[in-house]
Amino acid sequence: MFMSIxxxxxxxxxxxxxxxxxxxxxxxxxxxxxxxxxxxxxxxQKCIGCAGCANNCPAxxxxxxxxxxxxxxxxxxxxxxxxxxxxxxxxxxxAITMSLDFETATDKIGDLEQRLDLFMSTCQRCGRCFKEPxxxxxxxxxxxxxxxxxxxxxxxxxRSYLESQPxxxxxxxxxx
Amino acid sequence: xLKKLCQKMFGRSLxxxxxxxxxxxxxxxxxxxxxTPYYDVERFGIKLVGSPRHADVMLCQGPAMRxxxxxxxxxxxxxxxxxxxxxxxxxxxxxxxxxxxxxVLGPVEKVIPxxxxxxxxxxxxxxxxxxxAVALGLVDKKVAPVEFKQLELPIPRYHPADLSGxxxxxxxxxxxxx
Numbered sequence: 001m002f003m004s005i006x007x008x009x010x011x012x013x014x015x016x017x018x019x020x021x022x023x024x025x026x027x028x029x030x031x032x033x034x035x036x037x038x039x040x041x042x043x044x045q046k047c048i049g050c051a052g053c054a055n056n057c058p059a060x061x062x063x064x065x066x067x068x069x070x071x072x073x074x075x076x077x078x079x080x081x082x083x084x085x086x087x088x089x090x091x092x093x094x095a096i097t098m099s100l101d102f103e104t105a106t107d108k109i110g111d112l113e114q115r116l117d118l119f120m121s122t123c124q125r126c127g128r129c130f131k132e133p134x135x136x137x138x139x140x141x142x143x144x145x146x147x148x149x150x151x152x153x154x155x156x157x158x159r160s161y162l163e164s165q166p167x168x169x170x171x172x173x174x175x176x
Numbered sequence: 177x178l179k180k181l182c183q184k185m186f187g188r189s190l191x192x193x194x195x196x197x198x199x200x201x202x203x204x205x206x207x208x209x210x211x212t213p214y215y216d217v218e219r220f221g222i223k224l225v226g227s228p229r230h231a232d233v234m235l236c237q238g239p240a241m242r243x244x245x246x247x248x249x250x251x252x253x254x255x256x257x258x259x260x261x262x263x264x265x266x267x268x269x270x271x272x273x274x275x276x277x278x279x280v281l282g283p284v285e286k287v288i289p290x291x292x293x294x295x296x297x298x299x300x301x302x303x304x305x306x307x308x309a310v311a312l313g314l315v316d317k318k319v320a321p322v323e324f325k326q327l328e329l330p331i332p333r334y335h336p337a338d339l340s341g342x343x344x345x346x347x348x349x350x351x352x353x354x
Contacts, residue, residue, distance in 0.1 A: 022216040026309040031303050036320050059266070059273045079270025079283070082297035105294045105307030109269060109285075112295060114322040122203035 037083045037098040042076060042114050046095035049074065049118040052089035053096060062087060072120045076102075078112030188222025190308075193231035193255070197248045197284065199238025202298040207235060209301045217305060220312065228254040236290070239267040239274075240281040252288040260311065263290045264304060266297040344348040 016023040023030060032038070049072045056162045059082060088096040104112060196204055210217050211224055225231050228251045240248060252261070263269050263284050271282045284290060294307040309315045 021214055022219070023214065025215065025302055025305050026315050032300075039319075042322075059270075059275070061270070077270070079293075079295060080266040080272055080275060080297075081270075082266055082273065082296065102300050102303045102317070103306045104296070104297065105292060105303060105310050106319050107292050107310070108316050109293050111317070111319045112293075112322055116324045 002043040006107070032100050032102065036100055036102075038083050039078065039083065039099050039104055039112075040076070040085075040096050041099045041101075042074065042116055043095045043097070044116045044118065046093045047116060047118055048093055048095075049120055050092065052090045052092065056086045056090045058084060058086065060083070063127060066116075066120075070120060072118045074116045074118060076114040078114065079109055080094065081112075189223065190247050190260075190312075191223050191225045192229050192233045192235050193225055193228045193251070194235050194340045195228075195237070195251055197236065197238045197244040198241035198279075199265065199267050203237040203267075206298045206301055206304060207237070207264065210304050215301045215305060216323060220308065222308065228252075229256065231255055232258065233260045233262060234288075235262050235264055236268045236284045236288070237264050238284075238290065239272045240284050240287040242279045242281060245281055245287045248284065248287050260291045261288055262292045262294060262307060262311070264307075265299060266295055269293045269295045 019041075051074075054062040054064045054074070059080045061077050061079065063077070064072065065145050066072050083098065085098050088098050106112065121154070128143075194204070194207060209215060211222075228234065232255075234252060234255060236248070238244075252259075261284075266272055268284045268290075271280060274280055275282060281287070292307055292311050294304055296303055299307075306315065310317050
């Protein structure tokens with residue numbers, strides 16, 4: 001009899017010693033742990049449009065498509081992103097940073113989207129795209145200069161831009 | 177409007193029903209973590225119930241699978257009328273990493289209407305509490321779509337037929353119109 005009462009007192013003392021353990025979370029901020037990976041943030045100034053992140057994304061959440069010869073679109077949808085950080089690891093220019101942002105609850109799924117329009121210019125030798133470093137360099141491009149018009153007979157944008165059709169067909173499926 | 181309706185209808189407490197339609201059990205563990213005394217979610221009046229007929233909110237984890245889509249739909253229809261659906265985790269929000277495989281139909285919004293999305297794989301317990309607090313109107317949501325647009329450069333489209341040589345200079349005749 002005495003032993004059971006004593007054990008109850010003992011438990012009460014242990015319970016009082018612990019104090020209040022509940023976090024007051026939404027009222028007070030809660031810091032994240034070290035090496036936490038949250039939502040990736042894309043920096044349009046550093047991105048060169050190499051599409052390495054889109055190739056490495058295991059969830060296929062980063063889409064890259066060319067609107068026309070000059071403009072490439074990089075789209076991060078963020079719905080099924082697992083925050084694995086492979087895009088940030090593979091990025092050669094460190095344009096993707098894994099932020100500490102985890103409070104991403106929303107009532108519209110489109111709020112998680114990030115869309116970058118990247119200006120790509122055409123290499124005169126190989127015809128592939130590369131990123132011009134500054135807006136001044138972009139203005140000096142062939143095609144924006146008047147005196148180059150003698151050599152190049154027709155400076156055009158692709159038909160897809162004029163008719164606002166996507167170049168790649170399967171984008172429609174991805175975008176629903 | 178949804179927020180007002182939420183505050184009016186669920187003024188006292190939310191009873192949640194925990195539906196896993198084929199997830200990997202990671203989000204389940206986080207949701208059960210939310211119900212522990214450390215992240216005590218019963219201070220908001222949230223209580224876990226075992227039947228969808230007693231529930232106000234359905235917490236969906238896992239994608240809509242070919243085998244469980246009908247059961248998920250039945251559970252949703254069994255809930256009484258003012259009801260909310262939370263999609264917790266990357267699978268429920270977007271279909272998961274295996275979104276393109278045979279048994280996965282896609283996100284749960286293909287089967288039932290979803291009101292709130294909590295992405296993450298799995299989301300932290302704090303993120304789930306934050307989603308519940310957004311639904312209850314205690315805090316505002318923080319995310320917004322980011323869009324970086326290029327400046328529209330004034331690029332005229334030239335055609336060689338409109339060009340004419342004059343005194344060793346090339347003149348574009350329609351230049352004034354552009």
